[in-house]
Structures are given as structure tokens and as C-alpha cells.
Amino acid sequence: MSTTPPESPAPGVLGVAVPTPLRRLFDYRPCQPAPSRGWQPGLRVRVPLGKREVVGVVVECRDTSDFPLDQLKPVVAWLDSEPLPEDWLWLCRFTARYYQHSLGDTLHQAMPVLLRQGRPLEARIRERWQLTASGRDIDLARLGRARRQVELLELLRQHPRGVVSSVIGAQGFTRAQLRALADKGLIDCHEEPLTAAPAPSHGGLLAEPSLSLNREQATALAEMHEGLDRYHPCLLHGVTGSGKTEVYLQLIEAVVARNRQALVLVPEIGLTPQTLARFRRRFRVSVVALHSGLSDAERLDAWEAARAGRAPIVIGTRSALFTPLARPGAIIVDEEHDGSFKQQDSLRYHARDLAIARAHRHGIPIVLGSATPSLESLLQARAGNYRHLRLTRRPSHHAPARLELTDLRGRPRQGGMIPPTIDAIRQALAAGNQVLVFINRRGFAPTLACHACGWLAECDHCDARLTLHRQPPQLTCHHCERQRGLPDACPECGSADLRPLGTGTERSEETLAALFPEVPVHRIDRDSTRRKDALENTLAEIRRGEPCLLVGTQMIAKGHHLPHVALVVVVNADAGLYASDFRALEHSAQLLVQVAGRAGRAERPGRVLVQTLHPDDPHLRLLAESGYDALAETLLEERRLAALPPYRFMALLRLESPREADATALAGEAAGQLRQWLGERALAVDCLGPVPAPMERRQNRYHVQLMLSAAKRGPLHEACAWLTAWLERAPGARRARWALDVDPQTLS
Structure with a gap:
């Protein structure tokens, strides 16, 4: 005789994580009726919090509370009959613990916006109309004078898998015509999720054949295949244009063929459309994207499709790391060195590092790809913790272009460029090539100055100068985004002799347009690509291959395949090399190599001119003569001697207040209390500071x-946990904001 197991008793208390900065759970009484499958961690609930209601997530189900049970408020309503995925909950808990962040706020940020607002976690539905057996066999002449019904049947006959209602409506057919054919038994309708995964046809998984691999690519792919069933971290270290994406595609083919899912992270939203297009051309299965450019509904659709397993391939920017996967098979982090993977405010996570933790949890391979790997990843590969796979050749058989250092000292400039540079541009255009002019500074000029008295246009709210823009004409602070009209005269001395100092993308664009009036000039920066699809439309025009000039910031330097660019000009290589941040040289070198990699990617050899005021700098010379790998080895040794990351681990407490005294007092008290606590426990943690931030005043707050x-x-994490707990209790913390940044990527 079979017996059913007794139901577990309902818990008396629910520990709920709610979206607040407080690092604790809030206790509530369960509401009635209970969810159909009982109360369990991972259910979303609507709960009262102060005078409002918020959406939280049940984290604990227990029978006790530190408060009397009759004083606990009840849950208003439960929103899910099934909990959110367990692996997603684990990832959020790990993230909150590692980055010393509130679990409630972590869960809140890891969810799509509509789930935060209480929308049900279910797929949007669409109708798909198909012919029935009668519809396939009917003689269309039997429909008589119902011409539009005949045309509708002919449309459906051209698409054996059916046509969705929106497409039918776009062809001018009406619901009445659909219903008339359905009543005759000639067509029928079925509902499917909006992001339904198309079943591979008899042609198989691939919509277009894979490309042939060279020996290095094939060796790297074979090494990855060996680790498909286990945690297997690989650093795919390939020069720009060496075919890393093709290796990704063939790895994903193997993963999807095993009925698993692949998650691909890219650093910039600008790279997502081209990556998405290439993946969708290759595969017949559903490929979904997750990035900030989607609507809230589109983002939820993609998130739910990945959770349900209908999307075998998920591509997105850093926040896509929190996408749940029904059958995780592999994670790929493209351009793993890129700073965009680090969130710089609120929940300050690093998507690459969390991707590694997630792959370890799932026991799946992870591939970190880059032409200029981070020093952290290189050290892990050197220690044998990552498999180091190298790609040193381009399919074009041209070696990557070397950096040619050009001395700026004492030479006249037009739009930031000296005469030999302008001559090189003229020659490249005359040969029918495209030229990329790289300047990592938006606007017309870095600032406006009075030639009579030396006055500089400065922001009233930040320790920064205002950038001069011509389109539209205004002064803008790129730190607080405040704007000011152009003055008619100097506010200090009244002189009308106001001049722009330095060069930005607008000034270079204007100069090049005047020098080469017959050649199109395309500017690519944050200002010129604000409109939807503006970047894609510009890139599509560039890829037509006609001679043109590209003027851009780092937006154009990362990952874009520009086969017709034969010359790259770096207007000023010194801007980021000599910053106070100890990572400045690493990041600047990576950016220089990445932008240089846009040249010579097809049949034309490339050339890279790097203008600098410091052509004899030993680090810059090493980069130009021996490449990034040699410089990285030197930087690793310098970091080791200086006891800096990646040889040590770091956390940065950032404090800010409208009153300088409040921020300084809290920082000093926190430092004193922490040093005393560290001394009592003899923990090997160094506490340095407090010191003013590199930009002390920003947005009228002192940092x-x-x-x-x-x-x-x-x-380090033990000390961070103690420090955050102390700050939450400190009276002075009410007069200043504070945030703890674990593994900071910048000190600014």
C-alpha cells in the first residue's frame, strides 16, 4: 500500500530580503492562503516596508524570530507559485557576501525591472497560424471570389512552420479573414512563447558552415573540448583579428549539441548587435540578448527564455551575468580585460570574476578571451590555474601593426595632428583605404581659456574643467553633466579673446573635414551615437569599404571588425599614461593595442602612428618595440615589488559628504577603529589613509x-565585514555616504 509523505508544517516566520542598503533580512508572518507548493526560499512576495509596499524575496523559512511573532507584519501577497532558480539565488548570495553588499539590494538589481515591480514570471504569448491537412490539400478555386482568403492561404503555404499574427497583420490581412479560414477547417492557431526556440530543421544545428581553423585555433578548441564536463578555465590570448570569435562559435556548437546553454559576455552595448548578428547567422537555435538598450518587456522575455531553457545561447553585457540558465554548459567572457565589466556604483561587482565563480559552481568550462589580458588573468595563467591558449596569427597572414612613435614636441598641430601625420592620412586615402583617428576625449576641446589673463572654464560643482562642445555650443562637465552657455567675454578680466585649449573629437572632425573635403568623416563617440541604431548605421556605412575618415573614442577601439582600415592615428597617447592610478599604464597600453588592432585586419597591411610628447618613455618604447606581452611581464614584476594587485588583494572605502569635515571625520574615526580592531586580532591587513580622492570635490560633494x-x-574580507558593520552603527555615518569597493579597478 503506497503512502504519501506528510506535508511539512507551514513556517511561522519568513526571512525576506527587501531592496534596502541594510545588510539583514526582515521577518514577516506568512499570509493565507499559502502558495500551492508551500513556502520555500526563492519566492517573490509583496511586503509592507514603512509606509510603502515593496517586492522582496523569501530567503529563510523558520519558526522563530528575534521579535514577538504577534508584532510581525504579514506578507501582503505571494507573487510566484514556484521559486526563482536555485543557482540564481546562490549567485546573488555569493555576490552580496563577497562584495559586502545588502542581499536584498543585490537580488533587486539582479532581477529584470518588471520582476522588481511584481510582474509575473511568465513568457509573453504570440499566435502562430498554420495550414491544416485540409488547407494543404484544398483546391484554391473552391474558395470562389474570396480573393484575400486565397492570398492568405498562399502565404501560409510558403511557410510550413506557420506565420505569427503580427507578420500576417503587416501583410494587410485581417482577423476576420483568419477566422473565416479557421471556421472552414483550413488553418488553425496555436500559442507559443514570444521567444520560442525554433527547432533545428533537418539541416541540423548550423545555418551556415563553420570556418576552417588554422593549427593554433584547432589546438585551442581541442583543449576546450577536453573540459566540456568540468570546471575548466582557459585564457584565450590571441592577437587582434586572430579569430577568437570563430573559436567561441565552434565551442558553442559543441555545447548546444549536448543540449546545454552558453552564456557570452561582451563589454560594451555597441558590440552586442554585431555579435548577435554573427551568432544568429551561424545557428538555427534561439539566440537572445540582454543589455540596457532593450525595453523592460524584451529584457524579461529574454531572461525568462534563458531560465526556461528555450534560449540555448545568451549574449549580453555585464548584467547578463545574472541570467539564470536551465542547463548551463559554458561561459565565455570576451575582452575579459575591459573595465566595463566592473560596476562602478551601487553593487560594485566584477562580471568576469563572478563568471569564474559561477563556472566553478556549475562545473563547466569558462573561456576568458583577450588580445591584452588583464594582469590578474596573466598571473593565474602563469601559476597554472588557467589553461593559457595562444593565437599569434591572423587569417590575413599580416602581422599585427607595430606602434610607430611620433614626436609631438615643438611641432605645429592642426586638430591635434602634426604635418607628417596629415601626410600619412593623405597617402592612405589616396590608396583607397580608410583611416581611423583615435582621440579618447569627447567634445571640441578639453577646456576654454582666456588668452589675456589665463582664466580657465571650471565646473562650479567639481574639481574639473568644463569641456567645450560645438554641437551644440556649450560648456559641459563630463563628471556631473552640468552645462553652461558659452561666455561672450572672460568673467575675470572682460577680454573677448577666449580660446579652446587642446583637442577633442569634434575639433579633429572639423579639421579633417576641412583638410579632406572630398572624403566623408564619421565621428563615433557618446555624443554622436545617442540616437537608437546610430552606431550600427554608421558602422554599416563604414563597412561598405569606400575611403573615409573615422574619428572616435574608445567606443570604436573595442572588438569592431573594420577590414578596410589601413591606418590608425592615435592623436595623443599620453592622456592616460601618467595618471595617479597604479593601473593607468596597464589600461592605457591595453587601449593602445586594441585600437591599433583595428588596422590591417583584411588583405591590406596596417600602420599605426602614435603621437606622443614622451617618445623616450621606457614603458611606451617597450610596448612599441616588443608588444603588450613584454610590457605586461615588466608591469607584473613592478607590481610584485610594490606589493600591489594582483599580488595582493585590495578594498577601497569611499566616503562622501556635502561638508568636507563630515567626510574627513568619519574616515578618520573609521580608520582608527579599524586599526585598533586589526591590532587586537593580529590580522595581516594594512589600512592606508584616509586621503582625499584623486578628484576630491565632485557633484558638490567631498570624497x-x-x-x-x-x-x-x-x-581582507573579515576586516571588510567588521568595517561595514561598524559603519552601519556609527552615528557619523548618517552625515556621509559610504561604499565599500572590493577589488577596485580604479582609485578615482
Whole structure:
């Protein structure tokens, strides 16, 4: 005789994570009726919080509370009959713990916006109309004078898998015509999720054949295949244009063929459309995207399709890391060195590092791809923790272009460029090539100055100069986004002799348009690509291959395939090389190599001119003569001697307040209390500071920093946990904002 197991008793208390900065759960009483499958962690609930209602997530189900049960407020309503995925909950808990962040706020940010607002976690539905057996066999002449019904049947006969209602409506057919054919038994309708995964046809998984691999690519792919059933971290270290994406595609083919899912992270939203298009051309299965350019409904559709397993391939920017997968098979992080993978405010996570933790949890391979790997990844590969796979050849058989250092000292400039550079541009255009002029500074000029008294246009709210823009004409602070009209005269001395200092993308564009009036000039920066599809439309025009000039910031330097660019000009290589941040040289070198990699990617050899005021700088010379790998080895040794990351682990406490004294006082008290606590426990953690931030005043708030450093993660995180708990209780913390940045990528 079979017996059913007794139901577990309903819990008396639900520990709910709600979207607040407080690092604790809030206790509530369960509401009635209970969800059909009972109360369990992962259910979304609507709960009262102060005078409002918020959406939280049940994290604990228990029978006790630190408060009397009759004083607990009840849950208003439960929103899900099934919990959110367990692996997603684990990832959020790990993230909150590692980055010392509120679990409620972590869960909130990891969800699509509509789930935060209480929308049901279910797929949007669409109708698909198909011919019945009678509809396929009927003689269309039997429909008589119903001409539009005949045309509708002919449309459906051209599409054996059916046609969705929106497409039918776009062809001018009406619901009445659909219903008339359905009543005759000639067509029928079935509902499917909006992001339904198309079943591979008899042609198989691929819509277009894979490309042939060279020996290096084939060796790298074979090494990845060996680790398909286990945690297998690989650093795919390939020069720009060496075919890393083709290796990704063939790895994903193997993953999807095993009925698994692949998650691909790219650093910039601008790279997502081209990556998405290439993947959709290759595969017949559903490929979904997750990035900030989608509507809330589109983002939820993609998130739900991945959770349900209908989307075998998921592509997105850093936030896509939090996409749940029904059958995880592999994770790929393209351009793993890129700073865009680090969230710089609120929940300050690093998507690459969390992707590694997630792959380890699932026991699946992870591929970190880059032409200029981060020093952290290179050190892990050197230690044998990552498999180091190298791609040194381009399919074009041209070696990557070397950097040619051009001395700016004492030479006249037009739009930031000296005469030999302008001559090189003229020659490249005359040969029918395209030219990329790289200047990592938006606007017309970095600032406006009075030639009579030396006055500089500065922001009233930041320790920064205002950038001069011509389109539209105004002064803008790129730190707080405040704008000001152009003055008619100097506010200090009244002189009308106001001149722009330095060069930005607008000024270079204007100069090049005047020098080469017969050649189109395309500017690509954040200002020129604000409109939807503006970047894609510009890139499509560039890829037609006609001679043109591209003027751009780092938006154009990352990952874009520009086969007709034969010359790259770096207007000023010094801008980021000599910043106060110890990572500045690493990041600048990566950017220089990445932008240089846009040249010579097809049949034409490339050339890269790097203008600099410091052509004899030993680091810059090493980069130009021996490449990024040699420079990275030098930087690793310097970091080791200086006891800096990646040889030590770091956390940065950032404090800010409208009153300088409040931020400084809280930072000083926190430093004193922390040093005393560290001394009592003999923890090997260094506490440095407090010191003013590199930009002390920003948005009319004063910024102070305290740095923690340790040789091992454990003691550092123990100290961080104590410090955050102390700050939550400190009276002075009410007069200043604070945030702890674990593994900071910049000190600014």
C-alpha cells in the first residue's frame, strides 16, 4: 500500500530580503492562503516596508524570530507559485557576501525591472497560424471570389512552420479573414512563447558552415573540448583579428549539441548587435540578448527564455551575468580585460570574476578571451590555474601593426595632428583605404581659456574643467553633466579673446573635414551615437569599404571588425599614461593595442602612428618595440615589488559628504577603529589613509578614501565585514555616504 509523505508544517516566520542598503533580512508572518507548493526560499512576495509596499524575496523559512511573532507584519501577497532558480539565488548570495553588499539590494538589481515591480514570471504569448491537412490539400478555386482568403492561404503555404499574427497583420490581412479560414477547417492557431526556440530543421544545428581553423585555433578548441564536463578555465590570448570569435562559435556548437546553454559576455552595448548578428547567422537555435538598450518587456522575455531553457545561447553585457540558465554548459567572457565589466556604483561587482565563480559552481568550462589580458588573468595563467591558449596569427597572414612613435614636441598641430601625420592620412586615402583617428576625449576641446589673463572654464560643482562642445555650443562637465552657455567675454578680466585649449573629437572632425573635403568623416563617440541604431548605421556605412575618415573614442577601439582600415592615428597617447592610478599604464597600453588592432585586419597591411610628447618613455618604447606581452611581464614584476594587485588583494572605502569635515571625520574615526580592531586580532591587513580622492570635490560633494590591503582574501574580507558593520552603527555615518569597493579597478 503506497503512502504519501506528510506535508511539512507551514513556517511561522519568513526571512525576506527587501531592496534596502541594510545588510539583514526582515521577518514577516506568512499570509493565507499559502502558495500551492508551500513556502520555500526563492519566492517573490509583496511586503509592507514603512509606509510603502515593496517586492522582496523569501530567503529563510523558520519558526522563530528575534521579535514577538504577534508584532510581525504579514506578507501582503505571494507573487510566484514556484521559486526563482536555485543557482540564481546562490549567485546573488555569493555576490552580496563577497562584495559586502545588502542581499536584498543585490537580488533587486539582479532581477529584470518588471520582476522588481511584481510582474509575473511568465513568457509573453504570440499566435502562430498554420495550414491544416485540409488547407494543404484544398483546391484554391473552391474558395470562389474570396480573393484575400486565397492570398492568405498562399502565404501560409510558403511557410510550413506557420506565420505569427503580427507578420500576417503587416501583410494587410485581417482577423476576420483568419477566422473565416479557421471556421472552414483550413488553418488553425496555436500559442507559443514570444521567444520560442525554433527547432533545428533537418539541416541540423548550423545555418551556415563553420570556418576552417588554422593549427593554433584547432589546438585551442581541442583543449576546450577536453573540459566540456568540468570546471575548466582557459585564457584565450590571441592577437587582434586572430579569430577568437570563430573559436567561441565552434565551442558553442559543441555545447548546444549536448543540449546545454552558453552564456557570452561582451563589454560594451555597441558590440552586442554585431555579435548577435554573427551568432544568429551561424545557428538555427534561439539566440537572445540582454543589455540596457532593450525595453523592460524584451529584457524579461529574454531572461525568462534563458531560465526556461528555450534560449540555448545568451549574449549580453555585464548584467547578463545574472541570467539564470536551465542547463548551463559554458561561459565565455570576451575582452575579459575591459573595465566595463566592473560596476562602478551601487553593487560594485566584477562580471568576469563572478563568471569564474559561477563556472566553478556549475562545473563547466569558462573561456576568458583577450588580445591584452588583464594582469590578474596573466598571473593565474602563469601559476597554472588557467589553461593559457595562444593565437599569434591572423587569417590575413599580416602581422599585427607595430606602434610607430611620433614626436609631438615643438611641432605645429592642426586638430591635434602634426604635418607628417596629415601626410600619412593623405597617402592612405589616396590608396583607397580608410583611416581611423583615435582621440579618447569627447567634445571640441578639453577646456576654454582666456588668452589675456589665463582664466580657465571650471565646473562650479567639481574639481574639473568644463569641456567645450560645438554641437551644440556649450560648456559641459563630463563628471556631473552640468552645462553652461558659452561666455561672450572672460568673467575675470572682460577680454573677448577666449580660446579652446587642446583637442577633442569634434575639433579633429572639423579639421579633417576641412583638410579632406572630398572624403566623408564619421565621428563615433557618446555624443554622436545617442540616437537608437546610430552606431550600427554608421558602422554599416563604414563597412561598405569606400575611403573615409573615422574619428572616435574608445567606443570604436573595442572588438569592431573594420577590414578596410589601413591606418590608425592615435592623436595623443599620453592622456592616460601618467595618471595617479597604479593601473593607468596597464589600461592605457591595453587601449593602445586594441585600437591599433583595428588596422590591417583584411588583405591590406596596417600602420599605426602614435603621437606622443614622451617618445623616450621606457614603458611606451617597450610596448612599441616588443608588444603588450613584454610590457605586461615588466608591469607584473613592478607590481610584485610594490606589493600591489594582483599580488595582493585590495578594498577601497569611499566616503562622501556635502561638508568636507563630515567626510574627513568619519574616515578618520573609521580608520582608527579599524586599526585598533586589526591590532587586537593580529590580522595581516594594512589600512592606508584616509586621503582625499584623486578628484576630491565632485557633484558638490567631498570624497575621501581609505584603502585596505592584504596578501590573502580571507583576512581582507573579515576586516571588510567588521568595517561595514561598524559603519552601519556609527552615528557619523548618517552625515556621509559610504561604499565599500572590493577589488577596485580604479582609485578615482
